[in-house]
Amino acid sequence: MKKITLILTFLTAVFVLCTSCCEHKPYKIIGCTIVCDTPARPAGQQDMLGFAAEPMDTVRVGFIGLGSRGIGGPKRWSQIDGTKIVALCDLNQERIDKAQGYLDKAGRPRAAEYTGSEDAWRKLCERDDIDLVYVATPWAWHVEMSLYAMECGKHVAVEVPAAFTMEELWQLIDTSERTRRHCMMLENCIYDFFELTTLNMAQQGLFGEILHTEGAYIHSLDHSMRRPDRTWRIDHLRNFRGDAYPTHGLGPLCLALNIHRGDRLKTLVAMDTKAVMGPDIYASAHGERLNDFQNGDQTTTLIRTEHGKVIQLHHNIVTPRPYSRDYALVGTNGYAVKYPVEALRIGNEVPEGVSPVSLRAHPFMSDEERDALLEEYEHPILKEVGSMAKKVGGHGGMDYIMDYRLVYCLRHGLPLDMDVYDLAEWSCPAPLSALSLQHGSAPVAVPDFTRGAWNRVNGYRHAMKE
Numbered sequence: 001m002k003k004i005t006l007i008l009t010f011l012t013a014v015f016v017l018c019t020s021c022c023e024h025k026p027y028k029i030i031g032c033t034i035v036c037d038t039p040a041r042p043a044g045q046q047d048m049l050g051f052a053a054e055p056m057d058t059v060r061v062g063f064i065g066l067g068s069r070g071i072g073g074p075k076r077w078s079q080i081d082g083t084k085i086v087a088l089c090d091l092n093q094e095r096i097d098k099a100q101g102y103l104d105k106a107g108r109p110r111a112a113e114y115t116g117s118e119d120a121w122r123k124l125c126e127r128d129d130i131d132l133v134y135v136a137t138p139w140a141w142h143v144e145m146s147l148y149a150m151e152c153g154k155h156v157a158v159e160v161p162a163a164f165t166m167e168e169l170w171q172l173i174d175t176s177e178r179t180r181r182h183c184m185m186l187e188n189c190i191y192d193f194f195e196l197t198t199l200n201m202a203q204q205g206l207f208g209e210i211l212h213t214e215g216a217y218i219h220s221l222d223h224s225m226r227r228p229d230r231t232w233r234i235d236h237l238r239n240f241r242g243d244a245y246p247t248h249g250l251g252p253l254c255l256a257l258n259i260h261r262g263d264r265l266k267t268l269v270a271m272d273t274k275a276v277m278g279p280d281i282y283a284s285a286h287g288e289r290l291n292d293f294q295n296g297d298q299t300t301t302l303i304r305t306e307h308g309k310v311i312q313l314h315h316n317i318v319t320p321r322p323y324s325r326d327y328a329l330v331g332t333n334g335y336a337v338k339y340p341v342e343a344l345r346i347g348n349e350v351p352e353g354v355s356p357v358s359l360r361a362h363p364f365m366s367d368e369e370r371d372a373l374l375e376e377y378e379h380p381i382l383k384e385v386g387s388m389a390k391k392v393g394g395h396g397g398m399d400y401i402m403d404y405r406l407v408y409c410l411r412h413g414l415p416l417d418m419d420v421y422d423l424a425e426w427s428c429p430a431p432l433s434a435l436s437l438q439h440g441s442a443p444v445a446v447p448d449f450t451r452g453a454w455n456r457v458n459g460y461r462h463a464m465k466e
């Protein structure tokens with residue numbers, strides 16, 4: 001009996017050793033750095049840098065997901081020329097009715113409806129009279145819906161973040177490259193007024209060389225996440241340790257730093273606090289207190305670029321911090337910051353009569369000087385649609401500008417403002433910060449999602465018709 005037990009123990013040990021050795025991890029640890037696998041580009045497939053689709057007179061769109069975020073889509077699109085809202089899909093009929101109400105109000109024809117099952121959206125994607133599928137469903141659906149829409153020959157605009165795993169990000173890239181369909185993430189924060197104008201200032205060299213940048217998603221969602229009918233977000237955080245929402249903070253910074261247009265994200269490290277408020281919110285929403293809630297209340301990620309710039313990101317949606325996306329650009333000749341108040345400093349001149357070593361030697365510009373500069377450097381897109389955007393609204397207008405630009409570029413056959421590599425770069429801090437945290441805040445190499453083309457384009461520019 002003793003002999004049999006010994007043999008069994010030995011065999012079990014051999015089995016465990018073999019399976020753990022053979023288990024494929026999608027990364028290697030080289031030195032102290034975690035390096036994720038980069039799948040080779042399938043033969044015959046080309047990158048999407050500068051890709052533009054055939055121009056179209058009218059952009060025919062189908063919306064999937066009409067919840068608190070998605071409902072604004074049909075409302076805004078019904079106020080943009082050159083669009084046709086062909087189809088609406090949600091699990092909830094009342095939300096479809098509400099969207100139809102916006103079309104009625106704008107004097108637009110009613111759209112076809114898809115509801116009644118979790119898969120009704122597939123039929124919307126299969127229609128042959130839609131150019132673009134606009135996805136604003138919870139995170140768990142983003143990838144499946146985007147992939148299927150592209151396979152059906154549709155361009156895709158998908159909410160943030162696009163995906164939570166590296167494998168999914170590569171699937172989105174590969175499918176976009178193979179089908180030659182746009183796959184754009186709906187990152188609205190790149191269109192906010194201060195961000196657009198300071199991007200213009202950065203592109204004209206006002207800040208000198210931008211060396212350091214800061215971004216964040218700090219938004220107390222405590223009350224909304226405690227609601228038992230809206231638990232998908234806190235449910236996700238239960239099992240996800242990392243920055244779950246990096247794109248609002250990161251997007252505008254990557255444009256100012258010309259990421260994959262001359263520079264690239266290279267190394268990332270993350271650190272988080274313990275989870276205190278997260279489990280408390282989870283307990284309110286589900287009536288169950290957990291001891292293994294994963295998401296730290298505040299997560300900080302640092303990313304260094306190939307050319308030695310640093311990006312600092314924060315994620316905190318559970319403590320009572322006032323809303324902030326941080327947004328700071330630190331350059332050799334100036335500084336811009338947005339929260340808690342928009343402020344600028346350009347140049348290093350010491351005001352007359354002030355000692356250079358005095359604290360008063362380094363103030364922000366006066367409000368008058370700041371406003372004059374913001375007016376002088378107002379971004380051309382804001383000159384074109386800024387006042388209409390304020391009228392239609394959507395986060396103060398930036399949502400309208402995002403939709404307007406998407407329609408503008410599709411109608412004129414121009415590259416979109418954000419490509420599938422932006423989608424991957426701005427979403428990847430979610431899986432990569434998780435990987436860093438799993439390994440004691442170890443550095444993680446950020447893959448080059450363009451697979452070799454990050455330095456081909458010289459600087460970020462919005463495409464404009466001639």
Ligand SMILES: NC(=O)c1ccc[n+]([C@@H]2O[C@H](COP(=O)([O-])OP(=O)(O)OC[C@H]3O[C@@H](n4cnc5c(N)ncnc54)[C@H](O)[C@@H]3O)[C@@H](O)[C@H]2O)c1
Binds near residue numbers: 064
């Ligand atoms: N860019 C921004 O400023 C911003 C702001 C808020 C939310 N978001 C993003 O928008 C997305 C949606 O968030 P939300 O707050 O509107 O969530 P929500 O829960 O309010 O709405 C989601 C909607 O999707 C519908 N839905 C779910 N599964 C579906 C399916 N299989 N088929 C059809 N419809 C389905 C639900 O019925 C619901 O109406 C998320 O990705 C979120 O991160 C972005």
